[in-house]
Amino acid sequence: MKIYVDFDDCLCETAKSFSDLVVGLFDIHVPYDNMKYFNLQKTFSLTDEQYEHMMIEGHKPEVLLSYDETPGASTTINSWIDKGIDVSIITGRPASAYEPSRQWLDEHNLERVNLFCLDKYGRDNFIKGSSFTLKLEDYYKMHFDYAVEDSPMAFGFFSHLPELKVLVYDRPWNRDCEFPEGDFRRCNDWETIRNIVG
CATH class of the missing domain: 1.10.40 (Ribonucleotide Reductase Protein R1; domain 1)
Incomplete structure:
Protein backbone atom coordinates (compact mmCIF):
# COMPACT_ATOMS: atom_id res chain seq x y z
CA MET A 1 0.00 0.00 0.00
CA LEU A 65 10.81 24.48 12.37
CA SER A 66 8.51 26.17 14.91
CA TYR A 67 5.23 24.79 13.52
CA ASP A 68 3.29 22.57 15.92
CA GLU A 69 2.56 19.01 14.87
CA THR A 70 -1.06 18.20 14.09
CA PRO A 71 -2.01 15.85 16.96
CA GLY A 72 -1.61 12.18 16.10
CA ALA A 73 0.14 12.67 12.76
CA SER A 74 3.54 11.13 13.52
CA THR A 75 2.08 8.30 15.61
CA THR A 76 -0.30 7.33 12.81
CA ILE A 77 2.30 7.54 10.06
CA ASN A 78 4.81 5.50 12.03
CA SER A 79 2.17 2.84 12.67
CA TRP A 80 1.66 2.59 8.90
CA ILE A 81 5.37 2.32 8.22
CA ASP A 82 5.66 -0.39 10.87
CA LYS A 83 3.08 -2.35 8.85
CA GLY A 84 5.14 -2.00 5.67
CA ILE A 85 3.08 0.82 4.16
CA ASP A 86 5.02 3.22 1.90
CA VAL A 87 4.36 6.82 2.97
CA SER A 88 5.43 9.84 0.91
CA ILE A 89 5.06 13.45 1.98
CA ILE A 90 4.23 15.46 -1.15
CA THR A 91 4.44 19.14 -0.27
CA GLY A 92 3.67 22.29 -2.21
CA ARG A 93 6.38 24.11 -0.28
CA PRO A 94 9.13 25.59 -2.44
CA ALA A 95 12.18 23.43 -2.94
CA SER A 96 14.20 26.01 -1.01
CA ALA A 97 12.25 24.90 2.08
CA TYR A 98 13.32 21.27 1.72
CA GLU A 99 16.11 21.22 4.34
CA PRO A 100 14.14 22.70 7.26
CA SER A 101 11.12 20.63 6.23
CA ARG A 102 13.23 17.48 6.31
CA GLN A 103 14.63 18.55 9.68
CA TRP A 104 11.11 19.13 11.04
CA LEU A 105 10.11 15.61 10.00
CA ASP A 106 13.21 14.12 11.59
CA GLU A 107 12.61 16.04 14.82
CA HIS A 108 9.05 14.66 14.92
CA ASN A 109 10.16 11.03 14.58
CA LEU A 110 9.33 10.84 10.88
CA GLU A 111 12.83 10.02 9.67
CA ARG A 112 11.54 7.08 7.61
CA VAL A 113 9.16 8.99 5.34
CA ASN A 114 10.10 10.25 1.89
CA LEU A 115 9.70 13.99 1.30
CA PHE A 116 9.10 15.45 -2.16
CA CYS A 117 8.54 19.05 -3.24
CA LEU A 118 5.95 19.33 -6.01
CA ASP A 119 5.10 22.72 -7.48
CA LYS A 120 1.37 22.32 -6.85
CA TYR A 121 0.60 26.03 -6.96
CA GLY A 122 2.92 27.50 -9.60
CA ARG A 123 5.11 29.25 -7.04
CA ASP A 124 8.41 27.43 -7.34
CA ASN A 125 11.52 27.20 -9.44
CA PHE A 126 12.28 23.55 -10.04
CA ILE A 127 15.71 22.39 -8.84
CA LYS A 128 17.04 20.19 -11.60
CA GLY A 129 18.82 16.99 -10.67
CA SER A 130 17.69 16.93 -7.05
CA SER A 131 16.34 13.79 -5.43
CA PHE A 132 13.50 15.60 -3.70
CA THR A 133 11.79 17.74 -6.36
CA LEU A 134 9.14 16.15 -8.53
CA LYS A 135 8.28 17.26 -12.03
CA LEU A 136 4.57 16.95 -12.73
CA GLU A 137 5.15 14.21 -15.29
CA ASP A 138 7.06 12.18 -12.69
CA TYR A 139 4.38 12.75 -10.06
CA TYR A 140 1.70 11.51 -12.47
CA LYS A 141 3.60 8.23 -12.82
CA MET A 142 3.29 7.60 -9.08
CA HIS A 143 0.52 5.44 -7.63
CA PHE A 144 -1.20 5.90 -4.28
CA ASP A 145 -4.00 4.04 -2.54
CA TYR A 146 -4.83 6.84 -0.10
CA ALA A 147 -4.12 10.56 0.04
CA VAL A 148 -4.34 12.89 3.05
CA GLU A 149 -4.84 16.46 1.80
CA ASP A 150 -6.48 19.69 2.99
CA SER A 151 -6.21 21.96 -0.05
CA PRO A 152 -9.07 22.19 -2.54
CA MET A 153 -6.51 23.53 -5.02
CA ALA A 154 -4.63 20.21 -4.81
CA PHE A 155 -7.61 17.92 -5.40
CA GLY A 156 -7.05 18.14 -9.15
CA PHE A 157 -3.73 16.36 -8.74
CA PHE A 158 -5.62 13.13 -7.99
CA SER A 159 -7.67 12.84 -11.19
CA HIS A 160 -5.20 10.34 -12.71
CA LEU A 161 -5.93 7.86 -9.89
CA PRO A 162 -9.63 6.88 -10.16
CA GLU A 163 -9.36 4.30 -7.35
CA LEU A 164 -7.66 6.70 -4.94
CA LYS A 165 -9.33 7.29 -1.57
CA VAL A 166 -8.82 10.93 -0.60
CA LEU A 167 -9.03 11.71 3.11
CA VAL A 168 -9.71 15.44 3.36
CA TYR A 169 -8.33 16.88 6.59
CA ASP A 170 -11.08 19.18 7.79
CA ARG A 171 -10.02 22.84 7.77
CA PRO A 172 -12.00 26.11 7.59
CA TRP A 173 -10.95 26.73 3.95
CA ASN A 174 -12.28 23.39 2.66
CA ARG A 175 -15.61 23.23 4.50
CA ASP A 176 -17.61 24.92 1.75
CA CYS A 177 -15.85 23.34 -1.23
CA GLU A 178 -17.46 20.77 -3.48
CA PHE A 179 -15.41 17.61 -3.82
CA PRO A 180 -14.60 16.36 -7.31
CA GLU A 181 -15.94 13.03 -8.49
CA GLY A 182 -14.27 10.16 -6.70
CA ASP A 183 -13.85 8.82 -3.18
CA PHE A 184 -13.41 11.92 -1.00
CA ARG A 185 -14.06 11.68 2.74
CA ARG A 186 -13.84 14.46 5.29
CA CYS A 187 -11.79 13.61 8.39
CA ASN A 188 -11.68 15.69 11.57
CA ASP A 189 -8.48 14.22 13.02
CA TRP A 190 -5.70 11.68 12.59
CA GLU A 191 -7.55 9.10 14.68
CA THR A 192 -10.32 9.07 12.08
CA ILE A 193 -7.76 8.76 9.28
CA ARG A 194 -6.02 5.91 11.07
CA ASN A 195 -9.30 4.04 11.56
CA ILE A 196 -10.18 4.35 7.85
CA VAL A 197 -6.81 3.16 6.57
CA GLY A 198 -6.46 0.46 9.23
Missing part, protein backbone atom coordinates in the same frame (compact mmCIF):
# COMPACT_ATOMS: atom_id res chain seq x y z
CA LYS A 2 1.15 3.55 -0.77
CA ILE A 3 -0.06 6.73 0.92
CA TYR A 4 0.36 10.37 -0.10
CA VAL A 5 0.38 12.87 2.78
CA ASP A 6 0.41 16.63 2.38
CA PHE A 7 2.65 18.58 4.77
CA ASP A 8 1.06 21.91 5.73
CA ASP A 9 -2.14 21.69 7.76
CA CYS A 10 -2.08 17.89 7.60
CA LEU A 11 1.18 17.20 9.44
CA CYS A 12 1.56 20.60 11.09
CA GLU A 13 -0.46 23.65 12.04
CA THR A 14 0.83 26.05 9.39
CA ALA A 15 -2.27 28.23 9.01
CA LYS A 16 -2.47 28.89 12.73
CA SER A 17 1.14 30.08 12.63
CA PHE A 18 0.43 32.32 9.62
CA SER A 19 -2.55 33.81 11.46
CA ASP A 20 -0.15 34.86 14.23
CA LEU A 21 2.52 35.93 11.73
CA VAL A 22 0.32 38.49 9.94
CA VAL A 23 -0.61 40.06 13.27
CA GLY A 24 3.07 40.73 13.93
CA LEU A 25 3.87 41.82 10.38
CA PHE A 26 0.85 43.92 9.46
CA ASP A 27 -1.40 44.09 12.56
CA ILE A 28 -4.03 42.16 10.57
CA HIS A 29 -6.20 39.95 12.77
CA VAL A 30 -7.90 36.97 11.11
CA PRO A 31 -8.57 34.17 13.61
CA TYR A 32 -7.88 30.64 12.39
CA ASP A 33 -11.58 29.71 12.31
CA ASN A 34 -12.22 32.65 9.95
CA MET A 35 -9.60 31.55 7.41
CA LYS A 36 -12.16 30.71 4.72
CA TYR A 37 -9.79 30.67 1.73
CA PHE A 38 -6.80 28.47 0.98
CA ASN A 39 -5.40 31.51 -0.82
CA LEU A 40 -3.73 33.33 2.07
CA GLN A 41 -3.50 36.59 0.16
CA LYS A 42 -7.29 36.58 -0.11
CA THR A 43 -7.79 35.34 3.46
CA PHE A 44 -5.74 38.19 4.94
CA SER A 45 -6.63 40.82 2.25
CA LEU A 46 -2.96 41.45 1.51
CA THR A 47 -1.41 43.51 -1.24
CA ASP A 48 1.00 41.69 -3.58
CA GLU A 49 3.92 43.23 -1.70
CA GLN A 50 2.55 42.18 1.70
CA TYR A 51 1.83 38.67 0.46
CA GLU A 52 5.36 38.25 -0.88
CA HIS A 53 6.80 39.53 2.41
CA MET A 54 4.60 37.17 4.43
CA MET A 55 5.60 34.16 2.32
CA ILE A 56 9.30 34.96 2.69
CA GLU A 57 8.95 35.33 6.46
CA GLY A 58 6.77 32.23 6.77
CA HIS A 59 9.30 30.05 4.94
CA LYS A 60 12.36 31.06 6.94
CA PRO A 61 13.95 27.92 8.45
CA GLU A 62 13.40 28.97 12.05
CA VAL A 63 9.72 29.62 11.33
CA LEU A 64 9.20 26.33 9.49
